[in-house]
Amino acid sequence: MSTEVRVPTLGESVTEATVATWFKKPGDNVAVDEMLCELETDKVTVEVPSPVAGKLAEIVAAEGDTVGVDALLAVMGDANAAGPEEVKEKPATSEPKATDTVDVMVPTLGESVTEATVSTWFKKVGDTVVQDEMLCELETDKVSVEVPAPTAGTIVEILAEDGATVNAGGKLAVISGSGVAPAAKADAPAAEAPAKGGKDVEDAPSAKKLMAENALSRDAVTGTGRDGRVMKEDVQKALSAASAPAPAATAPTPRAPVPASDAAREERVKMTRLRQTIARRLKEAQNSAAMLTTYNEVDMGAIMDLRNEYKTVFEKKHGVKLGFMSFFVKACCHALSEVPDVNAEIDGTDVVYKNYVHMGVAVGTPSGLVVPVVRDADQMSFAGIEKKIAELGLRARDGKLSMAEMQGGSFTISNGGVYGSLMSSPILNPPQSGILGMHKIQERPMVVGGQIVARPMMYLALSYDHRIVDGKGAVTFLVRVKEALEDPRRLLMDL
Known part of the structure; x- marks a missing residue:
C-alpha cells in the first residue's frame, strides 16, 4: 500500500516553493513524522514530515524543483517492500531488524519555539533504560523540557551531545530493544553528515x-x-549588513588584555538560552519604553495583624497558607480598575486596553527569573490566588512551566524583598506598561498620631511606560495600592 507525500500549506499568499534538501533517499526506512525534505519559499523554510511509517519508494520532485501547494513530492511504500536499489537475495545476518530500534525525538517545544539546546544527558551510550525514564533535558528560551525514553532498551547512539542545538522534531538518540547497536551500512560513507558550515553542505x-x-x-x-x-x-x-554603515556606537568594547596570572583563574561559561533571552528582553524594554519609576511606602501592620488572626483557620479551610502576595495581587487589581492605562499596552499607534487582569508574578529559579501568569486574577478569591501562585512557583523551580503559562500577562509584580532588597527600580516586562516592585519589610520610626513609633514599613516601586501612563496616573495607582494594603477593608467595599 502506498501513501502520497504532498506539499503542505505554505502560508497566506504563498503558492509555490523550491525543494531545498532531501534528507532521505529511495529505499530508506522512515518513521512517522520523521523529516523527509525541506522546502524553501520566499519567506520561510518548511520541513515536510513523513505522514506514515514505511519506506521511501519514490521521489517525484528533486532538489531544486519548484512545486506548488498540494503538489506530489514523493510516494511512501510499505516498510517491508523492496526498495529500488535493494538486492533480491540478502545474506543471513545477525543484525537487529529495523523495528528493533526506536528513535528518541525532540518533543513539541511550545508555540513558536523551533529549537532547543541539549542541556544535560542523564544517560550514556550502553546504559539500559526503562520506558518513560528521563534520558536528557532540553533548554529553550523560556522553559526546560525533559525527554523520557519512548521504550525500554539500551541506548546505542546519542546524536546530539550536551550543548548541541536541536530542532523541533529532530532526532536525539537511538534505543535498541536487543541492546545491540545496528551495524553501519556497507555502502555508507564514513562521514555521512558533514560538519556544520562544511563545504560539502548543499546550500539552498x-x-x-x-x-x-x-x-x-x-x-x-x-x-x-x-x-x-x-x-x-x-x-x-549579509547583503543588508554589507550595504549598511556600521554604527560606531554599537561596536562592542574590546576586552582589555588579561594578565596570564589572572587568566588562569578565570572561567568562561556560555550563557544559557534562558539567560540570553532574559538579557535580550530586559535590554529591549530599556530601548523601546520611556521607563520611569515612582516610589511610595506602605505600613504593613494591618496586613500582618490580619494574617496572624486568620492564618490558621485559612490554611485549615483552604489547604494553603495565607501569604502577602494575595493581598498585593488584590490591591493591584483594585488599582488597575481605576487606572486602566497601567494595565494597557502600545501596539504601533494604538493603545490596547485590557478588560481583564492577567497578573505576572516574577519567580527566581536556579536558571534565572521567569514570570508565570495568574490569569483573570481580578476574578479570583484570596485562596484561589494563593493556590495558583504556589502551584506556578513550584512548577517554575522544577522547570516544568509551559510556554502558555508564561505568556499573555498584562501587569507584573516582582518581590525582591524575599532576598532582602530594601529598594530597587524594576524593569518592565514588555509589552506591559507597568510592574510593581515589593521590598523588604523593615521596622522604621514613623510619626503616628503625633508620636514616634516603630512600624513595619515596605518601600513600593512602580516602573511604568511614560509613553502611555502619565505621572498622575502612576502616582494615583501607587497610592490606591498603599491605601488598600494599609486598610484591607477597602478591598471588600471596593473603595
Whole structure:
C-alpha cells in the first residue's frame, strides 16, 4: 500500500516553493513524522514530515524543483517492500531488524519555539533504560523540557551531545530493544553528515542564485539552515549588513588584555538560552519604553495583624497558607480598575486596553527569573490566588512551566524583598506598561498620631511606560495600592 507525500500549506499568499534538501533517499526506512525534505519559499523554510511509517519508494520532485501547494513530492511504500536499489537475495545476518530500534525525538517545544539546546544527558551510550525514564533535558528560551525514553532498551547512539542545538522534531538518540547497536551500512560513507558550515553542505538553490547575482562569496554568509546550509534569508541579511554603515556606537568594547596570572583563574561559561533571552528582553524594554519609576511606602501592620488572626483557620479551610502576595495581587487589581492605562499596552499607534487582569508574578529559579501568569486574577478569591501562585512557583523551580503559562500577562509584580532588597527600580516586562516592585519589610520610626513609633514599613516601586501612563496616573495607582494594603477593608467595599 502506498501513501502520497504532498506539499503542505505554505502560508497566506504563498503558492509555490523550491525543494531545498532531501534528507532521505529511495529505499530508506522512515518513521512517522520523521523529516523527509525541506522546502524553501520566499519567506520561510518548511520541513515536510513523513505522514506514515514505511519506506521511501519514490521521489517525484528533486532538489531544486519548484512545486506548488498540494503538489506530489514523493510516494511512501510499505516498510517491508523492496526498495529500488535493494538486492533480491540478502545474506543471513545477525543484525537487529529495523523495528528493533526506536528513535528518541525532540518533543513539541511550545508555540513558536523551533529549537532547543541539549542541556544535560542523564544517560550514556550502553546504559539500559526503562520506558518513560528521563534520558536528557532540553533548554529553550523560556522553559526546560525533559525527554523520557519512548521504550525500554539500551541506548546505542546519542546524536546530539550536551550543548548541541536541536530542532523541533529532530532526532536525539537511538534505543535498541536487543541492546545491540545496528551495524553501519556497507555502502555508507564514513562521514555521512558533514560538519556544520562544511563545504560539502548543499546550500539552498535560491541562496546560491542570489549570491551569484550579487557576486557575494559563500564565506561571507553565515548559514542558519540545517547543518549550516545557507538559506535565501541568510544571503539577504549579509547583503543588508554589507550595504549598511556600521554604527560606531554599537561596536562592542574590546576586552582589555588579561594578565596570564589572572587568566588562569578565570572561567568562561556560555550563557544559557534562558539567560540570553532574559538579557535580550530586559535590554529591549530599556530601548523601546520611556521607563520611569515612582516610589511610595506602605505600613504593613494591618496586613500582618490580619494574617496572624486568620492564618490558621485559612490554611485549615483552604489547604494553603495565607501569604502577602494575595493581598498585593488584590490591591493591584483594585488599582488597575481605576487606572486602566497601567494595565494597557502600545501596539504601533494604538493603545490596547485590557478588560481583564492577567497578573505576572516574577519567580527566581536556579536558571534565572521567569514570570508565570495568574490569569483573570481580578476574578479570583484570596485562596484561589494563593493556590495558583504556589502551584506556578513550584512548577517554575522544577522547570516544568509551559510556554502558555508564561505568556499573555498584562501587569507584573516582582518581590525582591524575599532576598532582602530594601529598594530597587524594576524593569518592565514588555509589552506591559507597568510592574510593581515589593521590598523588604523593615521596622522604621514613623510619626503616628503625633508620636514616634516603630512600624513595619515596605518601600513600593512602580516602573511604568511614560509613553502611555502619565505621572498622575502612576502616582494615583501607587497610592490606591498603599491605601488598600494599609486598610484591607477597602478591598471588600471596593473603595
